[in-house]
Structures are given as C-alpha cells and as structure tokens.
Amino acid sequence: MSDKSEQQRLSVFKTYKLYVGGKFPRSESGRVYEVSDSKGKWLANAPLSSRKDARDAVVAARKAFGAWSGATAYNRGQILYRVAEMLEGRRSQFVHEVADAEGLSKSKANELVEATIDRWVWYAGWTDKIAQVVGGGNPVAGPYFNLSSPEPTGVVTVLAPQESSFLGLVSVIAPVIATGNTAIVIASERSPLPALSLGEVLATSDLPGGVVNVLSGRTAEIAAPLASHQDVNAIDLAGADDVLAKELEIAAADNLKRVLRPQPVDDWRAVPGIERMTAFLETKTVWHPTGSLGASGSSY
Amino acid sequence: MASLFEYAPAPESRSVVDIAPSYGLFIDGEFTEAADGKVFKTVSPSSEEVLSEVARAGTEDVDRAVRAARKAFEKWSALPGSERAKYLFRIARIIQERSRELAVLETLDNGKPIRETRDADLPLVAAHFFYYAGWADKLDHAGFGADPRPLGVAGQVIPWNFPLLMLAWKIAPALATGNTVVLKPAETTPLSALFFADICRQAGLPKGVVNILPGYGDAGAALVAHPDVNKVAFTGSTAVGKEIAKTVAGTRKKLTLELGGKGANIVFDDAPIDQAVEGIVSGIFFNQGQVCCAGSRLLVQESIHDELLDSLKRRLSTLRLGDPLDKNTDIGAINSAEQLARITTLVERGEAEGAERWSPECELPTSGFWFAPTLFTNVTQAHTVARDEIFGPVLSVLTFRTPDEAVAKANNTPYGLSAGIWTEKGSRILAVASKLRAGVVWSNTFNKFDPTSPFGGYKESGFGREGGRHGLEAYLDV
Numbered sequence: 001m002s003d004k005s006e007q008q009r010l011s012v013f014k015t016y017k018l019y020v021g022g023k024f025p026r027s028e029s030g031r032v033y034e035v036s037d038s039k040g041k042w043l044a045n046a047p048l049s050s051r052k053d054a055r056d057a058v059v060a061a062r063k064a065f066g067a068w069s070g071a072t073a074y075n076r077g078q079i080l081y082r083v084a085e086m087l088e089g090r091r092s093q094f095v096h097e098v099a100d101a102e103g104l105s106k107s108k109a110n111e112l113v114e115a116t117i118d119r120w121v122w123y124a125g126w127t128d129k130i131a132q133v134v135g136g137g138n139p140v141a142g143p144y145f146n147l148s149s150p151e152p153t154g155v156v157t158v159l160a161p162q163e164s165s166f167l168g169l170v171s172v173i174a175p176v177i178a179t180g181n182t183a184i185v186i187a188s189e190r191s192p193l194p195a196l197s198l199g200e201v202l203a204t205s206d207l208p209g210g211v212v213n214v215l216s217g218r219t220a221e222i223a224a225p226l227a228s229h230q231d232v233n234a235i236d237l238a239g240a241d242d243v244l245a246k247e248l249e250i251a252a253a254d255n256l257k258r259v260l261r262p263q264p265v266d267d268w269r270a271v272p273g274i275e276r277m278t279a280f281l282e283t284k285t286v287w288h289p290t291g292s293l294g295a296s297g298s299s300y
Numbered sequence: 301m302a303s304l305f306e307y308a309p310a311p312e313s314r315s316v317v318d319i320a321p322s323y324g325l326f327i328d329g330e331f332t333e334a335a336d337g338k339v340f341k342t343v344s345p346s347s348e349e350v351l352s353e354v355a356r357a358g359t360e361d362v363d364r365a366v367r368a369a370r371k372a373f374e375k376w377s378a379l380p381g382s383e384r385a386k387y388l389f390r391i392a393r394i395i396q397e398r399s400r401e402l403a404v405l406e407t408l409d410n411g412k413p414i415r416e417t418r419d420a421d422l423p424l425v426a427a428h429f430f431y432y433a434g435w436a437d438k439l440d441h442a443g444f445g446a447d448p449r450p451l452g453v454a455g456q457v458i459p460w461n462f463p464l465l466m467l468a469w470k471i472a473p474a475l476a477t478g479n480t481v482v483l484k485p486a487e488t489t490p491l492s493a494l495f496f497a498d499i500c501r502q503a504g505l506p507k508g509v510v511n512i513l514p515g516y517g518d519a520g521a522a523l524v525a526h527p528d529v530n531k532v533a534f535t536g537s538t539a540v541g542k543e544i545a546k547t548v549a550g551t552r553k554k555l556t557l558e559l560g561g562k563g564a565n566i567v568f569d570d571a572p573i574d575q576a577v578e579g580i581v582s583g584i585f586f587n588q589g590q591v592c593c594a595g596s597r598l599l600v601q602e603s604i605h606d607e608l609l610d611s612l613k614r615r616l617s618t619l620r621l622g623d624p625l626d627k628n629t630d631i632g633a634i635n636s637a638e639q640l641a642r643i644t645t646l647v648e649r650g651e652a653e654g655a656e657r658w659s660p661e662c663e664l665p666t667s668g669f670w671f672a673p674t675l676f677t678n679v680t681q682a683h684t685v686a687r688d689e690i691f692g693p694v695l696s697v698l699t700f701r702t703p704d705e706a707v708a709k710a711n712n713t714p715y716g717l718s719a720g721i722w723t724e725k726g727s728r729i730l731a732v733a734s735k736l737r738a739g740v741v742w743s744n745t746f747n748k749f750d751p752t753s754p755f756g757g758y759k760e761s762g763f764g765r766e767g768g769r770h771g772l773e774a775y776l777d778v
C-alpha cells in the first residue's frame with residue numbers, strides 16, 4: 001500500500017526566479033513566459049524580465065564591482081573553483097535540465113555538464129595567470145620603470161548563447177568574471193532554466209552577490225536597455241542574431257562599450273583561448289622614474 | 301624585559317595531529333621499509349622528544365623509487381593537462397582542509413612557531429599547488445612555444461627550514477608540467493613529506509607519480525647521481541649545491557639550485573623607522589633566521605644608525621622565545637643540535653674578531669635547541685659574521701653614507717639571493733634595486749612570498765627560478 005502511494009506522489013515544481021544582487025526576485029513586472037522542452041512539453045514558467053529588471057541588475061553589478069575587482073586573483077580563483085565543486089554535487093539536476101532544454105540523451109547531456117564543470121576549473125586557474133601572460137614590464141628608452149597590467153573593464157552585459165544552454169552559458173560568464181568584471185547575463189531565451197538554476201549554485205559558492213546577475217525573458221527586450229545603459233562598460237553579443245547584434249553594437253557605441261561580436265562556435269567543448277578574457281580587459285601602464293645612477297651626479 | 305603584562309600560555313592543541321610510531325618510505329604508492337632495514341629517529345627540536353622512527357632510504361631504495369617514477373611517467377605525462385590540473389586542485393584543497401594538522405606537525409618536527417606554520421607556511425603550500433594546478437592545462441600560454449614537453453623523472457632534494465613549503469615548490473610545478481618525482485626531505489624534518497604522501501593517496505594520485513624518500517645526504521647524492529633522473533632540483537647549502545653541479549656535469553640532466561644567501565637590508569635616512577624595524581625583525585628573525593633569503597646584513601645609513609639601533613633593540617626585547625606551539629611565540633627552536641653548534645661557532649668567531657655582540661634578556665628553555673636573538677654592531681665587511689651565511693637569528697649591522705656605498709657593500713658577497721630597501725623615495729628604490737645583484741628585492745617590506753612570484757638567486761645563491769610562470773621552465777624540455 002505504502003509503496004503504491006509513494007509511486008503516485010505528486011512532485012513539487014520549482015518556481016524559477018531571477019538571480020540579481022545575490023537574491024532571487026521574480027520579475028518586477030510580474031510577467032512570466034512558458035518554457036517548454038524540445039518536443040514542446042511545458043517545463044516551467046520563467047520570469048519575463050523587464051527594462052526595470054535590467055536596470056536593477058546594472059545597479060547590483062556596479063555595486064559588486066569594487067570588491068570583486070579588488071579581491072586578490074587567488075581569491076577569485078578559489079571561488080571559481082568552488083563553483084565547480086558545487087556544480088559537481090548537483091550534476092544530476094543539470095543533466096536533467098540540459099537534456100530537457102536541448103533535447104539530448106542523458107549521456108550526451110552528462111558529457112556537456114561535465115565539460116561545463118571543467119570549464120569553471122579552467123577559468124579558476126586563469127585568474128592569477130592572465131596578468132602574467134598579457135601584462136609585463138616594458139623596456140622604455142629612459143630611466144623609468146614601466147609596467148603594463150590588465151584590469152577588468154567593469155560591468156559587462158552578456159547575451160548567453162541561444163543554443164548551448166549551459167556549457168555555452170558558462171563559457172561566456174566565467175571568462176568575464178575571472179578577471180574581476182561583474183556580469184549581467186541574459187539567459188538563452190528558449191532554454192533559460194539551466195541559467196536560472198546556475199544562480200542557485202553561484203549563490204552557494206562564496207561568489208559575492210551581484211557579481212553575476214541572471215535575467216530571463218526576451219533577449220532583444222532586455223538587451224536593448226543594457227546596450228544603451230551608460231553604466232555598462234561592455235557587452236558580449238554571443239546570443240544575438242546578426243540583426244540584433246548590429247542594433248546593439250550601434251547602441252553600445254554611445255558610451256563606447258567594449259563589444260564582443262558574436263563568434264561562430266562549432267563546438268563549445270573545444271578548449272577556449274584567452275580571447276573571451278582579453279575582450280573585457282583594459283591595459284594600464286604605470287611609469288615611475290628610476291633616478292639616475294653612476295659615480296657622477298648620483299641623484300637617487 | 302620586565303613587562304607590565306605577562307602573557308598566559310596559549311598552546312595550540314597537539315591532538316589535531318596523530319603521529320605514528322614509525323613511517324616507511326613512500327614508493328609506488330605504498331609505504332615500505334628500506335631495503336637494508338635502516339631507520340632513524342626524528343625529534344622535536346624544542347623538547348628533544350622522539351616523534352617517530354622513519355625508514356632511511358639507501359641507494360637500492362633510490363633505484364626502486366626512480367623506477368617507479370619512470371614507470372608512472374608514461375601515463376602521467378600523457379594525461380590531458382586538464383586532468384593533471386584536477387589532481388593538483390584536489391591536493392591543494394586537501395592541504396587547505398588539513399592545514400591545522402599539518403601546521404602543528406610542522407611546528408613539532410621543525411621547531412618553528414605555530415604562528416608561522418599556521419599563517420605563512422601552510423597557506424603558501426596550498427596556494428602553490430592551487431597556482432600550478434591552473435598551469436597544467438595552460439602550458440601553451442606560458443611562453444615556451446606550443447605544447448612544451450616534460451623532462452621525465454625529477455629528483456628533488458629539499459631542506460629542513462620550510463619542509464612542506466619547499467616540497468610544494470618542488471612537486472607542484474613538476475607535476476603540473478607532467479613530470480613524476482622522487483623527493484628526499486631533510487633528515488631532521490621528514491614527517492610533513494610523509495603526511496603529504498597520505499594526501500596524494502586521498503587525492504587518488506596515480507601510484508609512482510610522487511615518491512618520498514626520507515633519508516640523509518647519501519640518499520640525496522644517490523638520487524642526484526641516478527642515471528635515469530632527468531631533472532635535479534635542490535634547495536640547500538651552497539657547498540652541497542656545488543657538489544651537485546659537479547655530479548650532473550656532462551649529463552643531460554637539467555639542474556636548478558636554490559642555495560644560500562647573505563641578504564642586505566638597506567635602510568636609508570628617510571625610511572619610516574618603525575616600519576623598517578618591523579621589516580628588519582621579520583627579515584632576520586622569521587623562522588629563527590633559518591631562511592636562505594634572510595636579511596642577515598643590516599646596512600643602515602650612518603645618520604640614523606643610533607636612532608634605528610635603539611628602536612631595534614627595544615623591539616627585540618619584546619620578542620617572545622619559547623614553546624613553538626604557543627600562539628604568542630615569536631622565536632621558536634633551532635632545528636637541530638648540529639645547526640645550533642654551527643650558529644654558536646660563528647657567533648663566537650664574530651666576538652673573537654672584535655664585533656660587538658648584543659642580545660635582549662632572554663631566558664632559554666632547558667631542553668631543546670635554542671639561540672637568543674643576537675645583534676652584532678661595529679661590524680666590518682671583513683668580519684666572518686658579515687660574510688658567512690649563519691642561518692640563525694643573528695643580525696650583523698653595518699653602516700653606509702651614500703647610496704653608491706650601500707650598493708657596493710650589498711653586492712660585496714658571493715651570494716645574490718635577496719635584498720631589502722627602505723626609503724620613502726620611489727625613484728631611489730628603483731635605482732638601487734636595478735644595481736643590486738640579487739634575485740629578489742623587497743622594498744619597504746621583507747620576506748614576502750607568493751606562488752605567482754619567481755624566486756631564486758644570482759651568483760652563488762644558485763640558478764633557476766621557482767614560482768610564477770618562470771618556475772615552469774625548470775620542468776619543461778625547453
């Protein structure tokens with residue numbers, strides 16, 4: 001008897017929410033939209049974010065930027081690695097969501113989720129190395145110490161890839177925050193659930209609130225106010241089609257945002273280069289006199 | 301010094317660490333006895349209590365360990381870098397988890413204060429593995445061309461002053477680049493390396509990738525001379541370093557040496573005195589001065605000599621020497637009777653040669669190996685205490701008038717590991733730094749270490765760098 005009643009237990013649905021400033025709000029608009037799997041079966045109602053949600057996310061990302069960019073690279077690396085650790089423990093949930101979202105078999109989805117976990121590990125290792133690869137001393141022709149170092153550009157809007165709902169998503173978020181930027185991520189419009197669940201992982205990975213903010217809804221509707229927002233420093237157009245990308249790039253030019261145009265990606269599993277990091281880095285060069293030396297006229 | 305406030309004892313608990321009565325060699329993933337059955341005792345330098353009995357590696361064991369490492373090399377080096385990275389990340393995390401246990405262990409076996417093992421050694425050990433873990437799958441970006449290859453089996457011999465940290469400096473870059481290792485810890489501090497073997501086991505590291513051979517100099521010599529070792533890394537005395545350089549001469553073995561030093565800590569007249577005093581103290585009394593990069597020569601501008609010395613003496617009077625496990629202890633025990641004898645001999649020679657010796661009032665414990673913080677003034681460059689590496693809590697004070705004189709005196713040594721510069725003027729820091737023949741120059745700070753920052757010496761302080769991107773080169777066939 002008891003066995004039978006257990007089998008017939010009604011499952012509890014999850015209310016999917018946004019992830020903004022370390023909290024899980026619904027859309028301020030009160031709107032949701034239907035998310036279904038590849039066969040059209042209803043999965044959940046996701047928040048349909050508004051322009052106001054986007055602006056709130058900018059405020060949260062800006063607020064988090066000082067501490068996150070000021071944290072040691074080692075500390076950021078530890079936190080990114082912690083994300084991988086947390087994700088490993090929730091692997092089955094994501095396999096399930098990715099399989100539904102992308103219409104994949106469990107084993108194929110599993111492969112993608114594993115690659116996603118390893119992607120966090122890859123970028124965890126970059127936090128304290130990127131400066132050693134793209135920065136360095138410059139041998140200027142004069143008595144000056146001269147050092148160039150990369151610095152994060154600031155608040156970055158990321159349009160997540162539309163097709164690769166999880167591996168593609170993490171592949172565009174991790175490089176942005178590894179170097180100290182903070183991010184506003186617009187989830188895949190059709191498959192936002194893995195992105196919204198990722199927020200739950202990030203919230204329990206020692207990642208300060210506001211470093212990553214996840215919005216779901218109509219990509220074009222959310223991206224427009226972010227592309228023209230004066231307090232956003234850069235935009236990654238990975239999830240935009242050609243028409244939208246051009247429109248957003250024009251809007252972004254108003255305050256000269258750094259723009260990463262959509263790149264064709266055959267396989268998100270391929271080992272990334274460093275381009276997604278350098279796209280959102282500034283180079284700062286510091287000069288300092290070294291004084292002159294020698295037996296005559298020593299002035300140091 | 302008569303103190304208004306006495307400190308109550310605040311000992312760290314020994315119960316976090318469980319030391320077995322005996323340990324074997326760690327070869328091919330197993331603890332094993334030495335082929336000839338030899339063992340030695342390791343004692344706590346602060347009490348002379350025997351901590352454990354450890355197998356003593358001989359030539360036959362070295363051969364067995366090198367064969368295990370060679371066998372493991374094929375698969376280990378063929379693993380994708382991302383998989384090697386994950387092993388190293390696991391090791392880093394387990395070290396973090398077990399860091400209190402390891403700190404207490406290190407303090408027991410080495411004699412250094414728990415404050416240092418807890419706040420310096422262990423965090424740096426974990427960070428070193430974390431840093432090199434991240435390189436394992438990024439070697440293409442390290443500036444050595446595409447797909448740089450490992451060398452093979454690395455034979456590594458480390459000293460007793462930072463047992464686990466030196467292990468990390470050796471093993472982390474070696475594994476990240478795809479080498480396998482045979483490591484010989486120092487005979488007075490074998491325990492943390494053996495605990496590390498257990499961490500490798502917990503991390504699931506494939507057998508034979510890391511082999512640990514506790515033993516004496518004979519085992520180190522056999523390891524360095526073994527024909528199937530491709531890479532030799534040694535940290536220790538300059539005399540032994542030179543022997544090793546001769547041993548590997550004419551072979552294809554790649555060699556890096558991190559040897560002695562006689563670091564100059566240069567204080568200009570505009571330096572913030574209190575800050576400088578703290579830096580001088582940490583420069584020479586950190587780890588009882590048993591640090592290759594110690595600031596053992598204080599070069600102070602003549603005009604501030606008296607003021608600085610007064611402050612320094614006052615500060616030394618507040619240092620607390622005693623039980624290394626006490627969280628308030630600044631100065632722990634000297635690592636061994638042998639090292640204590642060496643320090644004593646050199647200090648006596650300093651006195652005999654006419655330098656003026658001073659120590660704060662300081663009661664030494666009755667058992668164990670102890671040496672009070674010591675200053676020498678009226679020191680000239682000809683004095684032994686200004687030339688020889690003492691490797692103890694002994695500071696020689698010299699003076700200078702001009703920056704050129706400071707540079708000349710600082711460089712007047714066969715060593716070239718570290719130096720310090722204290723001045724408020726940035727251009728002076730940079731000008732002086734550019735003239736110093738030393739591998740690490742600290743300005744307005746001293747004894748700072750970070751896994752991202754290359755460390756190593758000029759001249760007879762050795763060659764090669766450990767740490768940072770540069771540290772990869774020693775383990776790559778480039």
